[in-house]
Amino acid sequence: MATYLDLQNGFYNGFSQGLGFAPDIPFQMIQPSPPLIAGANQDQQLWNYFNNIPPFSLTQNYIASGGNQFTSDYSGLFSALQGAPNNFSADVGPKCNTAWDAFVATLPYTTSLSQFPMIFRNWAVRNGFISVANVGASDLAQLLLDPISSAQLSLMLYKPAGATPPNWGEGYLDLVNLLNVAPNRAFSLNSSTMNSSVSNSWTKSANEGFFGLWGGSSSSSSQSSTFAASNVTVAATFQHALQFGATPGDWYNSSAMSLAYANKDGAPWVASSPINWNNTFGSRGNMQRFASTLVVVSGMNVVVTSSAVFSKEDQNAIHNNSGAGMWPFYSANSSSGSSTDVQFNNQGNMTVTFTSQPNVPIVVGAIVEPVSVFVGQDAAQAYMKHLASIRGA
Incomplete structure (x- = not known):
């Protein structure tokens, strides 16, 4: 009998393979996946994904203003560094x-x-x-x-903290233009034949923080357990699927970041500062990895079926909570972007249908780079490996 974690891992494998990624590519699913709607803050909506430092997990429970933030951690880092x-x-x-x-x-x-x-x-x-x-x-x-001094001067333009939102070089319109000419993607999943082993993934099995059957629910709830223990099928098509990268704005100095990472002790670190290499880049540091590339889709049509027999009480609970979005994308109903429909037949079997408008971006994942790659220490090797994965898709 499959557990909810088995189902989540099986979906991760099927989805990442459907997107064309090799098993060891550091792909992370992002849930929930609301549409990015054009408007006054469209760029900031997009940049928030790059600003969020991803956890060490195959799935990220994304909160735009929660957790470690790239720009705030970066600013803290440079308070602990001293230039020439x-x-x-x-x-x-x-x-x-x-x-x-x-x-x-x-x-x-x-x-x-x-x-x-x-x-x-x-x-x-x-x-x-x-x-x-x-x-x-x-x-x-x-x-x-001097890279450190230059970086500190750049940060002065973004203070006081929070007064100027962090920016990236490529924005919402760049994303839409590229997405509209990106290729389509499709994949299917059957839980009775899925591969739920993620031991060869970039996290070596770590996968946590995801929702249960509906957005915000626990994966150990009775409805989630019933759903996972049944036969589940997924048939998904995306009119367009894109890997979208963006370069941090002028607040970011790659040379200074590389210099800080390359020197664990001594200059440019200030010895008396509570911020040091270990609690920044080390195994418990706040800047161990970054979302270098977003995986974005549009024109989504996903049908999820379950052979579980849900009681009338469970059906009512699912209907009442489906507005928060349903597994696996938790894309709630939106008048301008997406739709989630939940139906039960006479036997109590459930079908969930997700659709989204053709030209509306939806962020469903990210490529996660460790700091060593992000600052360029292993950049050439990682880039060639990534290219090989894409070409082999």
Whole structure:
């Protein structure tokens, strides 16, 4: 008799293979999967997925503002790093330095770092710091040559914390344009013949945090257990399926990040800081892995059937909670994006049908990169392996 974890693992295998991934590709399912609707905050909706640091699990119970966040952890990291020695603060004096920091916080985050020396010189002349205008500009020019100092200057444009949402180089319109020409995908699953072994996956079996039969429910509930113990079939088609990558905005400095990762002890780490290499990049660190690529679909048509016989009481409970979305995508009804329909026949067998509009993106997963790959330590090898997986699909 299959357990709910068996069913979840079997679906993971079937879904990832249907998307064309080799068993060891670090694919992570993302649940729930609501549509990304065009609107005023469409870019931020998308970037929230990249900003969320994924757990060590084959399934992520995604909460847009929960858990570890890339930008906040990154900002904390650079409070524990020290760049090459520079005399800017001493040369301009405390009064000028404080006023300059306050001014930088008012600049738009799109301000180019290369403009900082000129901006400082002009600002100093206008604000009564003429005597330090040139030396301050020269010191800033030197700061920009150091990766750590340059990264810290970039972060100043995003403060106070939360005032400017984190951005990535590619946005919602880029996603839609690429998705509309992406190939279709289809797969099927039968729980009586599925492969539920995930011991060769990138997590070596770790899979947790997922919902039960409906969104927010427990996988150990009576309805979830009854569902998993029955024969379950899935027939899924996606009009378009895309792997979408985006580059962190100017708040991110890849050279500085690589430098911090490559040096476990000593410079550029500040010895007295409570933030260190181990609690950042180590086995219990908050920046062990990143969502480098999102798996996005549109035009979804998924039919799930169950041979379980649900009592009238269970049927009512399922109907009453189906608005939160149903396994496996938990895509709730949306007037502009998706639909979930639950039906029972006279014998109490259930059929769930998911549909989504053709041009509306739905994020269903991510490719998860360990920090060593993300910062470029193993980038070439990982990229070639990923390409081989795609070409072999």
